[in-house]
Every structure is written in C-alpha cells, then in structure tokens.
Amino acid sequence: MASHIPRKRFGQHFLSDGAIIDAIVRGISPRPGQAMVEIGPGLAALTQPLVERVGRLTVIELDRDLAARLRKHPHLDVVESDVLKVDFASLVVPGAAPGSKLRVVGNLPYNISSPILFHLLGFAGLVEDQHFMLQKEVIDRMVGSPATSDYGRLSVMLQWRYEMENILFVPPESFDPPPRVDSAVVRMVPRARPADVDVGLLEELVQVAFSQRRKLLRHSLGKWLDARDFSGAFDLQRRAEEVPVEQYVALTQALGPTSTVASAQ
Template identity: 50%
Template sequence: MAHIPRKRFGQNFLHDYRIIYDIISSLQARPGDHWVEIGPGQGALTEPLLKEGVHLDVVELDRDLVALLREKFKQRDNLRIHSADALTFDFATLADDSRKLRVVGNLPYNISTPLMFHLLDNASCIQDMHFMLQKEVVDRICAAPGSKKYGRLSVMMQYHCATELLFDVPPESFDPPPQVMSAIVRLIPHQQPPVEVHDVAKLNKVVTQAFSQRRKTLRNSLKTLIAEEDIEALNIDPTLRAEMISLSDFAKLSNLLQNDAA
C-alpha cells in the first residue's frame, strides 16, 4: 500500500529523477563517506546514495515510513535507520574520530530553520550540509548586506558556514506539489569563524534586536543595548539600518556588550 503524504509532518516527496540526479551529482559522495540523511521519506535520495558505497544513517520521524524503509532496504548493510525526531536527535553520537558527517535532507519548511541551528550545535563533527529548502529561505541564508532578503538568518548562518545556492527545484518535482519554489543550498561549517565574536549568544541578541524593526536605524533599534557614541567609535554609521550592516560590523557591535547585557 502506497504511503499517503502527511501534512502534519510537512511531507512532500521528491519524485523527479532529473532533480534527484542533479542532487546526487552535487553531493560528490565518495565510497567510505559517512552520510546522514534527514527525512528520507520513501528513499528517493537514500537509494542512489547507498549505491555510492557510503555509510548512511537516516533519521525519520514518521513510523510508517520507518517500517517502509526497513523493508525496502533490508538487504543493505551500509544503512542504519533511526526512528527519531531530528529536532532533538543527538547527531554527535553518529560521528567518529576518523571522518566527519556529511548531511543531506529535504527539510519540512516549518522546521527548517530551528533544525539547521540544532545541527550547527554539532558543527565541529560536520563536514558539509546539503538541504532542500523553500527558495525564499535559501535566498535569505545566502543574502548579502544591502539586500531586502538580508536579515538575522543571513548573518547567523554566514557566521557559522560558507553558504551557496546550488539550484532551484520547481513544485512539480514533488508529490504533493508545494505552493512554493524550492532550492538546494550547500552549507560548509567554518573551521575557524570568519570574524572574532566573544560570545555567539550576544551576537544573536544584537542581530535579532537590530532586525526586529527593520525600518529603524541602528541608533534607535539598539539604543537599549549600545550607546550611539559607542557605535560611532567603531566607525559604524548609527543612522544606517540593519540590512546595511556586515557580519564583521555586527561582530564588533556584539563584542561591546557587557556581561549583564547578555
């Protein structure tokens, strides 16, 4: 019996073989790689990945799909299936000392952002990540200062990772088709952060407050955190809006915060 996609799990199953081929090609999987697939669904990417000779762990929340995958791939000895919620799963337990994890997933749109930040908590054991996301989210992740799409997600993801939009995926590539365009993004965790940040929580605090009212200038949006003269002392124009401020300047602003402002 065919599995019926469940809206509560945000299930949109990829079935376009051309897109599947393009994704597998972009992954550049090699025999012996240790891959983790999040939300494998019915195994559209699982099967071609296994054929590359990788060691694969998959994390699936839907128990019916877990049963389907176990039956479909019962002959495969290079696959482990975890019936679990990826938002709470401890990905570090899958890593070993010899090789970092490579992560791929067609992420449900409603949990994509918290799931990416959950993974970044284990960034030290991750080599790279390739995700299918809503195109709007990918555009925000990759946006540069000065863009209307540039915001908190852009700054925080670019602090943690090198980001790259690979290609778009149209709605008709899925069953059922989503109402939006999707895209594939590549995220490579930085071995060393691109800027000096004393406390990532303070960076997140400054960035979140600066973008909470995008039309306000830094002088107004950050006035409860940082004095205007202190912003000017960093050679940052306090009359600019958050969308004009680079990651480097946000880092400088966050490093001004005292411990009692965290």
C-alpha cells in the first residue's frame, strides 16, 4: 500500500513513525470485542495494530482506491463514505459485544477536522471515547481555558459534552508527506451527565458571542439577547473568552427549553 500517492483534496498525510504509532495504540488501549471504529485508515499504519488487538475493526474511508485495498483485509469492515454522511447510530460493528459503546479513533483530515468533531457531537451518547490525531493548534483550542487566546467556540461546545486531554505531541516528520504544522493526539470522553441544553441554541449563542471576540459582549451577544427579550441577569461587560462554559450553558437554559440533549445520547 506504500505506492499510494497522497491526495491533497482529501488532506492525506500518512502516519509512518513506528514509535508514535505504538504510543497512540498504548494510549487507546484497545481490547478484544470492543466496538472500534477508525476514521480515515489510509495506509493502515494504525489500523493493523488496532485490529490485531481488537479482533475486528470497522473503518470509514472516503478514498475509493484505499477502500478497495482495505477490503482485502479479512478482519476489516469497510464503510466507503464521507464520514460527515455516516449515521453512527446505525453503524454496525461486527464482532463487538452486544450493547458496546463505540470507541472512535482516527487521523482526521486537518482541513475538515472541526466539521467532523461537530458531526460526532450528535452521537456522543453512543460513544465510550474518542482518540484523534489533529493539528496541535486545534487541540489547543479544544482544551483551551477561559481568558486565553485558545478559548473559543470550539472549546465551549466540546467541553460542554466531553472531558478532554492532549495525550501526545506528534512532529511533522512522523508523516509522509510531512504536514506544515505540528500535530497531537486528543482523548475525548463523553460526560456521563452533560448539562441538559438545547444544543442548537447553545451553538447559536456561542457563535454570536465569539463573532466579535475583541469587543465586550454587549456589542454582540447583548443585541442578540435584546432581540429575544431576555430580562435575566448576565454580565455583558466581559469579552466572550472571559465567560466559562457553565455560564454559557446556564444562559442557554434560561433562554429556552432544555430538550435536545437527548438526541445526542
């Protein structure tokens, strides 16, 4: 499979560093019978050690040439699709123990990593954990703390639903071809009892709040709240990055019914 030419339109950078691959597998700690799903297996650098430990692996691959090669492996179940179109609630993982939650892993295409993360957010209740290779800058934003430049929309939306940690730094030379950025691996574990919230409303609120992150919230979120006749207490004399996740969640709960978190379970 090493003869495959990486395709820029798919954002393909294939992991080739054996020591890094071993470190990722140790971090994931796969076990026989688990419902393991890999996004973007590529040249199977991570796929092979995973399937050796799990026994059977479901992989999602968009590149038809790679999908055809992966189908030759007797212990892989290949879903040839854009991951953004995959319904993880209907995904069947052969060989997994009945009732198993999904363990999702992958070296995500850096050009669409955020859309993939938001797509998976809707299936968080079906997931045991997620381990993803991403651009380090993206992971810094995912785990960012309030009052820092990394803290933003991605931080709020994902921290509401997941416990996350950066578990491994991956330099560019670990890939073929090397990307122009540093990479890292993030562990994402869905919260057992996430705050009950209208996800669409939270997303809209946070997007408005961070639309003018250098200005005080009264210039952005204040107008948005006025349009909804909000009369509750919320300090708008702050910038968006100064507001903790739980306060965005509480404001969303104060604005409307808290029913749609169930769709993410």
